[in-house]
Amino acid sequence: MVSLSRATRSEKKTAAKVEKAVLSVLGQSDIFVVYADVASEDEIRTLNCDSRGVDSVTDVLSFPAFEGLRLPAVKADFTAGDFDGGRVALGDIMICRARAEEQAERFGHSYEREFGYLLCHGLLHLFGFDHIQPDEEKIMTETAERIMTAAGITRDFRGGRFGKKRKEKVE
Numbered sequence: 001m002v003s004l005s006r007a008t009r010s011e012k013k014t015a016a017k018v019e020k021a022v023l024s025v026l027g028q029s030d031i032f033v034v035y036a037d038v039a040s041e042d043e044i045r046t047l048n049c050d051s052r053g054v055d056s057v058t059d060v061l062s063f064p065a066f067e068g069l070r071l072p073a074v075k076a077d078f079t080a081g082d083f084d085g086g087r088v089a090l091g092d093i094m095i096c097r098a099r100a101e102e103q104a105e106r107f108g109h110s111y112e113r114e115f116g117y118l119l120c121h122g123l124l125h126l127f128g129f130d131h132i133q134p135d136e137e138k139i140m141t142e143t144a145e146r147i148m149t150a151a152g153i154t155r156d157f158r159g160g161r162f163g164k165k166r167k168e169k170v171e
Contacts, residue, residue: 001030005035025150028072031087031088039096041098044058057099059096060094061094062123064091120148129143
């Protein structure tokens with residue numbers, strides 16, 4: 001489902017765990033493709049400014065292809081123009097690695113937890129979740145926590161394999 005660009009091997013492993021958990025928790029079959037990219041602070045700031053009119057660095061941006069998506073969705077719910085190959089193009093996500101690293105440190109959990117949570121958050125937006133209204137935020141936050149638990153990426157993971165900062169080759 002997630003095609004992740006400019007990511008490390010560890011980020012790709014985390015993405016695979018989150019992807020599997022998102023589909024499981026949402027009861028959704030794997031019919032989608034999501035294009036995700038790991039961006040620099042300059043790239044995400046520019047995109048945030050261009051797309052939202054907010055001239056600042058952010059942690060994650062999501063660009064859903066559909067509004068009012070009903071889950072679980074099946075291929076028959078979509079038109080031929082919605083497909084990219086054999087999958088439905090659900091949207092795009094940009095994650096700022098530097099911001100994810102900063103937030104992991106600030107929140108006292110692993111980089112894996114923060115990166116996974118940001119990807120989960122972006123995916124939930126693509127699936128139609130939002131957090132503008134308090135009741136929507138509660139549902140989205142609770143769903144994200146269920147997904148992260150299902151993925152086995154908890155807040156108390158700090159100090160594990162991904163808890164220490166290290167340079168890793170981007171693939």
